[in-house]
Amino acid sequence: MSTTCDLCSAPLTDPDTGLPDSVLLPCSHTFHYPCIEDEYLNYDFPATASSSTTTTIPAPLPTASNSFPCPTCHTLHNPLLATLHNEGGLQHSYNLGAHLAEEAYYDARPHLKRMRAFLSFCAEGDAGDDGEVESDAGRLVDAVDRETGEGVLHVAAGNARWDVVRVLLEKGADLGRMDNAGRGVLDVVREVAGEEGVREVVEAAGWGR
Template identity: 35%
Template sequence: MSVCVECKKPLDVELDPEEEEEYETAASSSGKAPAAATETVPDDVQLTCGCHFHWDCLLEAYQVTECPNCGKNIASTSSNGAQQVLCNLNNEGGLQTDLDILPLLTEEFYLKAYPEDRKCRAFLEFCREGDFKAIIDMLQDDEVDEDDDEDEEMADDDQPGKEVGIDRMLRYQDPIGEMQSGLHAAVQAQSREVAWLLLLLASNLDLLEFPPEVFQEAAALGIMRGLTEDKVDIRSLRDANGKTAEDVANEIGGVWVGWTGNGRLAI
């Protein structure tokens, strides 16, 4: 049986009690008695060089272009010319072959270096998915006193484990994702609902430009615009290619027809 080349232990991981309960529930609903095997699940990352790692062991030892065990080159070039790191990944979700894990590795290493950005990145991912409800939940869970001193707020944001201010989440730009803002992400996701929310909370767009339905929904959720005049307008943020969210909307068209050129997405 193959073992992890880093820690020399079998390529599986024990389930925590909650995960084990989920497996037992699934087994019961299928009419099968839960077996002892449900106590562990596979945890096997097989690189192109043939070496096997646990996921966490790979993260601890990972080097971008070489296998940390045998030193062979594990990076390759995709059909569109981008760098990739392919592997066969076998975990609780099943076996996935020729999976590019470079984006996952890149994000994990970024978060290891900047753990204070974890909530901001989760917020941005919800914008990319157009998940309005999840965004609202995050904003409500992380509500902070808008009257706090700005310098004090910045100091708190920069310390791991501290609460991340709403202003920082709203205006976060992805340093490993072409500096996208939440508004860029909402535009690409073609989510008008998320775009309206971000414009309400993080722009100086005249309130007369908002449909009544936006205010009704915001009021029902207990969301209000604070002072925005002294803060960066989210519409002015540019990605790594120098594009604003309106520039992206112009390229996409579709649901954004009628939005561009009238100030909704641009100052």
């Protein structure tokens, strides 16, 4: 197995951490993840539909987007499966094409990328050091994951992010929203925190006043 990237020729480690950073394709060529990601994002794919301004995150991309030629030997991999070696260990048969297609889709649609980051913040509270994502609460309280139908309150409550739930309610998030499975926000609250949690959320929302 190669010890250097077939694109930049540098060792297959992260220069900042010294940890492994390699993407091995079935054709046996190996790359840094950022190198092959850059190749993918700059590849001349057929034109796609223009960006919309919807506040709903789209469903997953078609599997046809998963194909990609090796940057070195130009062998077409469809789907683009790879062996990843990074700080998380070894991952075999990872669908790299699907992951890169999703990243490219959101890079071309900044408003949707921001929305996805905001839903991630609602789930994990990972807004970054500058807290920019949290500041989007007023604009993105209506964000919905189209695949599940979950709104921001579903996501925050499902992950017991009660501080985020309160902020979202203050910003006008819809406590009555239903997901694609017919679950209301309070159903999720009840699953996670019981009836006491429901009472607290209802009180925070000002229902019944």
